[in-house]
Amino acid sequence: MTDHIQEARRILAVNDRGGYTVPTDRLYPFQWNWDSAFVAMGFALYDVDRAYRELERLAEGQWADGMIPHIVFHQPSDTYFPGPSVWRTKHGIPTSGITQPPVFAIALRQVHDAADEGARERTLALYLAALKWHRWWYAARDPEGxxxxxxxxxxxxxxxxxxxxxAAMARVPTTTTTPVVRKDIGHVHADMRPRDEDYRRFIHLVDTYADCDWNPAEQWVRAPFKVAEIQTTAILLKAGEDLEHLARLFGRTEEAEEIAAFNALSRKAILGQWRPALSRFVSRDLVSGADIEAATQAGFLPLLALDLEAAMASAAVAEMRRWSAGLKVAFPTTKPGLAAYEPKRYWRGPAWGIINWLLIEGLRRNGEGAFAEELRGSTLSAIEREGFAEYFDPETGEGCGGLGFSWTAAAYLWLKR
Ligand code: DGY
Structure with a gap:
């Protein structure tokens, strides 16, 4: 075992809080939804029991309506804002009231494949949780089908x-009933984090939905921010493919058909978001009705879940190569050179191991193995040089944000396997 693999495993062990893994100490002291799904895939490579535990502990936070929340507050901590008292949710274990990208079923299939026959019941319980969540996505977040x-x-x-x-957030008021008490900038330099104004809008939205008692139908009507989003739908579709695979494996034919219908619907809808002039896919702002043309990594995430015609795939890859040219670490989360691009500020430019992981899978799926290999090499060397940082400045390669980060450790293990 190399030193880096050993270090990755050590980080996952250090961030263990009892069957679940915090993304990193202090900055993120609870269980985060998609972080845990990536971590479970990392564990699946050497400790399948622990991989199942990660998903099982996340599923403890699942709401009666099927939503799996973005944070599960298993134990108190005062190093994070906004905590449970801001969210005012009603689930048994305190949780946030919103969700996160549904990587869960992608992870579940990998964990199941790594397990032996005896684990079937464990997979089945988690499969049912995932199915309930996917149904929630289509009912609560796509009521018009x-x-x-x-x-x-x-x-x-x-x-x-x-x-x-x-553009969509500019319409969200900066007024809040909850005082905004930022804890994140006590752990990480403010230049690497969202701005105060962003936080006021983030919390305005939380206040608004808490006032709806987290009722999905009421939130849908009152939401000042509503985006039909391409990255999340692509992840949901890939997860849906994996869920359908598990349903068929378990002989659950009716459910498999139901999932296949969700998948077919999303596949067609994502394809409809391809914009040839941009060589990428776009999301839609449901409040204004306009395409969201901002140049971000999300535009290429559909490669993960679609088998594109060769001409489309090579146009997307040519565009990805243009964004990556001259960078020390690809893939930038905003196109370099744009006014919005900030190479150190969180999701406004930096390269992230888990985004690269998803893009690499998508590139391979679409026969673009050469670029996938470049991206894999660039990700692994960034981590080997700088350590398991939350993300990387694409120009200098510097590790930024939180350190000793669980999903970067999981990405390393996965990409190195
Ligand atoms: C944060 O608090 O920065 C998180 O990303 C919210 O999930």
Whole structure:
């Protein structure tokens, strides 16, 4: 075992809080939804029991309506804002009230494949949780049946302060009933985090939805931010393919057909978001009705879940190569050179191991193995040089944000396997 693999495993062990892994100490002291799904895939490579535990502990936070929240507050901590008292949710274990990209079923299939026959019951219980969540996505976040699921808060994308949200967030008031007490900038330099104004809008949205008692139908009507989002839908579709695979494996034919219908709907809808002039896919702002053309990584995430015609795939890859030219670490989360691009500020430019992981899978799926290999090499060397940072400045390669980061450790293990 190399030193880096050993170090990655050590980070996952250090961030263990009892069957679940915090993204990093202090900055993120609870269980985060998509972080845990990536971590479970990392564990699946050497400790399958622990991989199942990660998903099982996350599923403890699942709401009666099927939503799996973005944070599960298993134990108190005063190093994070906003905590449970801001969210005012009603689930048994305190949780946030919004969700996050549904990587869960992608992870579940990998964990199941790594397990032996005896684990079937464990997979089945988690499969049922995932199915309930996917049904929630289509009912609560696509009530009109378009095939694209909508986000009501930028935190649901995981790409909190992406330029993709700038226009939609500009309409969200900066007034809050909850005082904004930022703890994040006590752990990480403010230049690497969202701005104060972003936080006021983030919390305005939380206040608004808490006032709806987290009722999905009421939130849908009152939401000042509503984006039919391409990255989340692509992840949901890939997860849906994996869920359908598990349903068929378990002989659950009716459910498999139901999932296949969700998948077909989303596949068609994502394809409809391809913009040849941009060589990428775009999200739609459901409040203004306009395309979101901001140049971010999300535009290429559909490669993960679609088998594109060769001409489309090579146009997308040519565009990805243009964005990556001259960078020390690809793939930038905002196109370099744009006014919105900030190479150190969180989701406004930096390269992230888990985004690269998803892009690499998508490139391979679409026969673009050469660029996938370049991206894999660039990601692994960034981590080997700088350590397991939250993300990387694409120009200098510098490790930024939180350190000793669980999903970067999981990405390393996965990409190195
Ligand atoms: C944060 O607090 O920065 C998180 O990304 C929200 O999930």
């Amino acid at each position: 378009t095939g694209l699921v909508a986000l009501l808060h930028p935190w649901e994308s995981g790409s909190d302060n992406s330029p993709a949200w700038d």
